[in-house]
Amino acid sequence: MLALLAAMAVAMVTTAVAQTPTIDEPVYVGTAVVYLDQHSLRYNPEHPPLGKLLIATGVAFAGVHLDPAFAGDQTQLGRQVLYGSGVDPGRLMxxxxxxxxxxxxxxxxVVFAFARDVAGTAGGMVALALYAFSPDIIAHGSLATLDVPAAGFVLTSVWLVWRARRRPGRYLPLVGLALGAALATKMSTLAAVPVVLALVVLSVWPGSQRVRRVLAAVGAVAVLAVAVVWASYLVVDPxxxxxxxxxxxxxxxLRALPFPEPYLDGMRLQFGFENQTWGGFLFGRQYSGSLWYYLPAALLVKTPLGLLALSAAGAVAMVAVPRLRAAAPYVLVPAAVLLxxxxxxARDLGVRYAVFVPMFxxxxxAAVVALRRRWSHVAAVVLVVFAAVSSLRTFPYYLPYANEAFGGPANTHRYLHDSNVDWGQDLGRLADRLRQRYAGEPIWLVYKGSGVPSHYGIDAADPLAVPADQVRGLLVVSDSALARADDHLRALTGSSTPVDEVGYSITIYRR
Incomplete structure (x- = not known):
């Protein structure tokens, strides 16, 4: 177990050190600095504070201070904190x-403990191995973002309510705290509330068939969850x-909900985002709006084949085998409802919105191991090794991972865009490549990300600001920008020769 977690830690730290800021990270880091420095809730209200408070526990050691007179928006805040505060942005990130x-x-x-409860120690080890080698969890778990914390807190609340079947007095308060932590991290976890509360009823009812006691248990969990949300805001500003x-x-x-006013206004902002029309890119097709099947399709590309096969077999086993059936509502239903x-x-921007799927x-x-058939144990080992090898082959480029059925990370940009492949993470690697191989050549850059190219020594011009016949030299294009390219950019790349790629997310052309 420790070896698996150590391997995962090495993969995540290596990734964190090598990657420049992704698109969302500067906003969260800047907001964390404001929490520490000014105890103000004015930035990034569309997300609750807890995840950014966790980020602040690391940022506190950077010694960053923001000018009290700063009055920019949250995007400008992130850029100011990273590149204008005098602190090395790599160390800060x-x-x-x-x-x-x-x-x-x-x-x-938590994954290990949950799977061990369901399928024994061997099942726990299988689950932990699949978790530890999941490229999506490694990729997003190594970033200062909110997706993995929110999903992990939901998973923890479900595991605790599973344990509450036998010891409700011990575990139900912890369920409320974990559910509250999820709600205080990201508002999309509100979809988990009815599921977790229904599971509380399922866990408590057999041991206490009095409706009053069951309702009291549900109420206690709900009150604790709401209290955690309130506490996360009061910690920032009492x-x-x-x-x-x-x-x-x-x-x-919304006013009827028992949450703080900034939380409710954050919900309004999220509803506003959902009412907008966003662009998407799936299997090489650019489109406007959203596709209902986008996330399942993207997960099919981004999930290791070994995990896909084992989880499908495990789900069937949980439904078909009587001694495993009790776990199905706790493992399968939350994942299905959240998905x-x-x-x-409205935003088809990446599987990070469903990063809870590889966790569950x-x-x-793990249920495959619980079948106690020799073939099932052999199959589990083979598929875990397959998933591990697939993950190791993409090291350290986890964000653009695609499984073997779709050609691996070198081909992800053909099927998906944004945080699935290119989230601005490779600007530093690009700078190194340009210095090593293309020193002195003119550079034209279309970069989609939050980094500042000049900070990394990239002196580049904008090819979209001049006629095409003036663009001569190296044309460097983020793959996410290419996926959403207009006619001008497509004409530029179509009349250029690709000569190099960086991190499976940036393509270098020669004109």
Whole structure:
């Protein structure tokens, strides 16, 4: 177990050190600095504070201070903190990412414990191995973002409610705390609330058939969850000073929810995002709006084949085998409901919105070992090794991972875009490549990300700002920008020769 977690830690730390800031990270890091420095909730209100407070535990060691007179938006805030505060952005990003790495490793212990409860120690080891080698979990667990923490807290709440079947007095308060932590990290976890509360009823009812006691258990979990949300805001600002952002959409009924006003206004912002029309890219097709099947299709590309096979077999075993059937509502239903909720979203921007799937899938896979058939044990070992080898082959480029059926990470950009392949993470690697192989050549850059190219020594011009016949030399294009390219950029790349690639996310052309 420790060896698996150590291998995962090495993969995540190596990734965290090598990658420049992704698109979302500077906003969260900048907001964490404001939490520490000014105890203000004014930035990034669309997400609750807990995840950024966790980031702040690392940022606190960087000694970053923000000018109290700074008045920019949250994007400008992130850029100012990273590139204008006098602190090395690489060191700052590593400090911000380390708390998330530690948390991701702790969620690995939850996966092991949950699977061990369902299928014994061997099942726990299978689940932990699949979790530890999951490219998506490694990729997003090594970033200062909110997706893995939110998913991990949901998984933890479900595991605890599973344990509450035998000792409700011990575990139900912990269920409330874990569910509250999920809600205080990301609002998309609201979809988990009815599922977890229904599982509380399922866990408590056999031992206490009095409706009053069951309702009391559900109420206690709900109250604790709400209390955690309130506490996350009060930790930032005990006086809860709040000025609502302008232009909030009207959403009837929110005032009836027992959450702080900034949380409710954050929900309004999220509803506003969902009412916008976003662009997507799937299997080489650029489109406007969203596709209901986007996440299942993207997960098919991004999930190791060994995990896909084992989790599917484990799900069948949980439904078909009587002694495993009790675990099915706790493992399969939460993942299915959360995935269904995520599929209704307007933003087809990556499997990070469904990063809970490989977590629950790893637990489901453990059921194969519980079949106690020799062939099932052999199959489990073979498929775990297959998944591990697939993951190791993509090291250290986990964000653009694709499984072997889709040609591996070198081909991910043909099927997907944004945080599935190119989230701005390779700007530093690009700078190194240009210095090593193309020193002195003119550079034209279309970069999609939050990094500042000049900080890394990249002196580049914008090829979209001049006529095509003036673009001569190296044309460097982020693959996510190419996926959403207009006619001008497509004409430029179509009349250029690809000569190199960086991190499976940036293509270098010669013109």
């Amino acid at each position: 590593l400090l911000a990412r380390l708390p998330m790495i530690v948390l991701t490793l702790l969620f690995g212990l 006086r809860l000073r709040w000025d609502p952002p302008p232009g909030l959409p009207v959403v009837p009924g 269904a909720a995520a599929m209704t979203g 899938a790893a637990v489901a896979a």
